[in-house]
Amino acid sequence: MGGNTTTFSYHITYAATPSVPRLEAVSGNSQRAPIGAALPLPIVVRATDGAGSPLASRAVTFNVIQNDGQLSGGATSGRSIDVNPDAPGQASVQWTLGKRAGAGHNRRQARAPGITAPTECDAVGLPGPPASPVVTPRHHHLRAAPPALPPPRPRGPP
Numbered sequence: 001m002g003g004n005t006t007t008f009s010y011h012i013t014y015a016a017t018p019s020v021p022r023l024e025a026v027s028g029n030s031q032r033a034p035i036g037a038a039l040p041l042p043i044v045v046r047a048t049d050g051a052g053s054p055l056a057s058r059a060v061t062f063n064v065i066q067n068d069g070q071l072s073g074g075a076t077s078g079r080s081i082d083v084n085p086d087a088p089g090q091a092s093v094q095w096t097l098g099k100r101a102g103a104g105h106n107r108r109q110a111r112a113p114g115i116t117a118p119t120e121c122d123a124v125g126l127p128g129p130p131a132s133p134v135v136t137p138r139h140h141h142l143r144a145a146p147p148a149l150p151p152p153r154p155r156g157p158p
Helices: none
Strands: 022-027 031-034 043-048 060-066 070-073 076-078 080-083 090-096 102-112 115-126
Touching (some): 043 060, 070 080, 076 080, 090 102
Antiparallel strands (some): 060 102, 070 076, 070 090
């Protein structure tokens, strides 16, 4: 029995993928708070270069992209604010939720110049008791209950 054999030799060179700056969520996603209230923990993101080193010189823009909430960081507040990261490249904001209750009704986005992929996070606004019910003529289903009926009269002999 004879056979043919063939030998192949390959030389493989792995090229490092180009490193790109990144913006990643550190903490604060998926929190819950009553509608219109501040979340218990700040929203924190980290900006890094392609090698993972902090980018403390690149401002991070936080935006409320769903609902009417407000962001605050330092002396600045609004629906869109710029925050300078600290030495480890972290930027944080406090988030006060909007007025609509429910999951997914509060969304925030963070972007930084030169970083193509933003980060997003959401929060759940929990409904609370109504502050003060308002009854208007147009809402007939909210009328006050009618007064109680008087007790029945006793029946006498026929």
